Amino acid sequence: MRVSSSNADESRQPKANSGWVSRERALVVTLALATALAFYVCYRLAYPFLPALAWALALAVVAHPFHEWIERRLRHPNLAAGLAVIVVAVVLIAPAVFVVRHMAEEAATRAETIKTEIDKGTWRARIEGDSRIASVVKFVERQVNLKREIQELSSKVGDRLSSLVSGSIWALAQLFITLFALFFFFRDRRAVLRALRSLVPLSDSETDEVFARVSDTVYATVYGTLTVAMVQGALGGLMFWWLGLPGPVLWGTVMAIVATVPVLGAFIVWLPAAGYFALSGSWGKAVILTAWGTIVIGLIDNLLYPVLVGNKLRLHTLPIFIALVGGIALFGTSGLILGPLALVLTLALVDVWRRRTAGGQTAETVQLHRHENPKRSKQSERI
Structure with a gap:
């Protein structure tokens, strides 16, 4: 009887182990799904800021030697990172403001000039004065309604560039996030690398x-x-x-x-x-x-x-x-x-x-x- 009892216990042991393995596997699968879901939610949260984070990463890599030079002299992580961000911001923003302002002025002026010449018909007089250009334009006009297309294009370009130049709150927010992230990329660079290595x-x-x-x-x-x-x-x-x-x-x-x-x-x-x-x-x-x-x-x-x-x-x-x-x-x-x-x-x-x-x-x-x-x-x- 003892032998049969021990045999029965042994026969039940694999089933118990099998049940434990099944529960362990279910827990692993559940943890994996929860982790994947959490990563997806974090990705969706960060997606609107990916452009800002990408440029912050690029600036952190490119300006790293400059930040390291400042850090060696100041020996204060927060101050060194803040000063490096200020310098990078000045170097980037000043030329960008100049270029964008001139682009907007030129685009708005050219769009208005094109619309005025189309309305008055002066553009056709200029074209007809040169037989070579006139022949090309006449061929194009046979294919498309050139006047209507130019009017629509100039109107769209003028409106969109004007709204772009007036500035968008979202663009300013992205710029702020870029500089904000750049500060932490500078200051916590080593900690970020250690965290990535561990993961x-x-x-x-x-x-x-x-x-x-x-x-x-x-x-x-x-x-x-x-x-x-x-x-x-x-x-x-x-x-x-x-x-x-x-x-x-x-x-x-x-x-x-x-x-x-x-x-x-x-x-x-x-x-x-x-x-x-x-x-x-x-x-x-x-x-x-x-x-x-x-x-x-x-x-x-x-x-x-x-x-x-x-x-x-x-x-x-x-x-x-x-x-x-x-x-x-x-x-x-x-x-x-x-x-x-x-x-x-x-x-x-x-x-x-x-x-x-x-x-x-x-x-x-x-x-x-x-x-x-x-x-x-x-x-x-x-x-």
Whole structure:
């Protein structure tokens, strides 16, 4: 009887263990779902502020050497971070206010001029005075109602730019959040990096590599893409002003914007302007603008970009193009940072998994490696 009783207890033990495992698995699944839901809610809460946070991160990476220089001299984290934020704000806001104000004035003036000339019919008299331009316009008019399209376009552009210039509370709020987040990125940089290291399931070397690639991407985007684009826009705007074209600040800004997108470039702005000069008979101006755009503006990308970026961003043009355009479509102007950042982060994680698969590493091996190598790389602390 004792034997049979012990056998019965043993037969019941697996069932008890099975029930415990089922409850444990249910708890794990519940915890995972709750964590995923919490992350989603936090993402939705932070989504409106992603542009501000993205630019704050970019500024923190780019201005880190300056902040570190101030911090070494003041030896007061709050004061050093506050002073660095003030300097960054002055450097960014002053030129932005100047450019936006001039863009608004020029856009409003040009829109009003176009509407006035269309209403009075003076634009047709000018066109009919040149047979070459008149033939092109007549062909276009046969395809579309040119007068109506120009009126609608000028009205929309004028209204939207006027409302943009008048300023939006949301834009000011985003600027405040950017500077507010930048302060904490400066002051708590090391604590943030330590927290990220404790959360990511990567070894120290893998974490260092991911941090380094993220930092390099921000450097390449800000120092490379944006700086080169601004230089190209400034050079194009100066040439537009020297040749007497209307709206040099406006068109220079447009050139800077399109120059950030691979494959497009500033030529889609200055090339039609050169064509306009050629059609109107100003062959000298057409040649000057074409030479300036091809030799000076065009070569800036090939000469200045490698100097600023070097080999920090070694990616093919196609994925970068998709990342930039997709990022802008999804996040707006902050997509210039978030698009390439998402691409590089994804590729870095894919490389990690590829090496782990090839080397037969497991999660336990990685955690053991983390405990055996507690040293932190200083390279990743550039963020």
